[in-house]
Amino acid sequence: MKGKIFTTDEADRMLPLVSRIADDIVLAYSEVNEALHAYQGEEARAKAAPHAQAGTREPLLEQGTRLEQGTLLEKANLAVERALDRFQRLIEEIEALGGTLRDYERGSIDFYGEVDGEIVYLCWQRGEDHVGHFHKLDEGYSKRRPLGVSTAA
Numbered sequence: 001m002k003g004k005i006f007t008t009d010e011a012d013r014m015l016p017l018v019s020r021i022a023d024d025i026v027l028a029y030s031e032v033n034e035a036l037h038a039y040q041g042e043e044a045r046a047k048a049a050p051h052a053q054a055g056t057r058e059p060l061l062e063q064g065t066r067l068e069q070g071t072l073l074e075k076a077n078l079a080v081e082r083a084l085d086r087f088q089r090l091i092e093e094i095e096a097l098g099g100t101l102r103d104y105e106r107g108s109i110d111f112y113g114e115v116d117g118e119i120v121y122l123c124w125q126r127g128e129d130h131v132g133h134f135h136k137l138d139e140g141y142s143k144r145r146p147l148g149v150s151t152a153a
Contacts, residue, residue, distance in 0.1 A: 023107065039080050123144045132147055
């Protein structure tokens with residue numbers, strides 16, 4: 001385990017900022033998927049385009065089409081890179097605050113905390129107004145319990 005151990009009050013005080021970043025993460029994740037889909041579409045179109053046979057001259061129109069497809073594929077690739085870079089920077093922002101992103105689509109964030117003398121994850125997700133749940137380090141979101149419930153449960 002590496003990182004700060006938060007009290008629920010400390011984690012709650014960060015939620016206005018964490019919440020905005022989590023919203024951005026969910027949006028950025030969607031943008032990554034859209035950019036990847038667009039890239040894959042351009043890649044499929046480029047592969048399906050007619051190619052000149054070896055030793056023959058391509059008509060000028062076909063050369064222009066191939067160049068345009070290459071440019072579109074490059075633009076789509078650049079869009080994927082930019083979306084991934086933004087997404088990664090947002091994850092790094094959460095980590096710099098001491099949190100760990102657990103779910104890109106839900107915007108679930110965990111913070112190290114302590115319940116009944118045991119180190120656990122304090123669990124928060126978008127839409128919640130405070131950190132009110134936890135789960136053990138070796139458990140996931142599906143095992144989260146409300147704070148106030150013993151870790152032995």
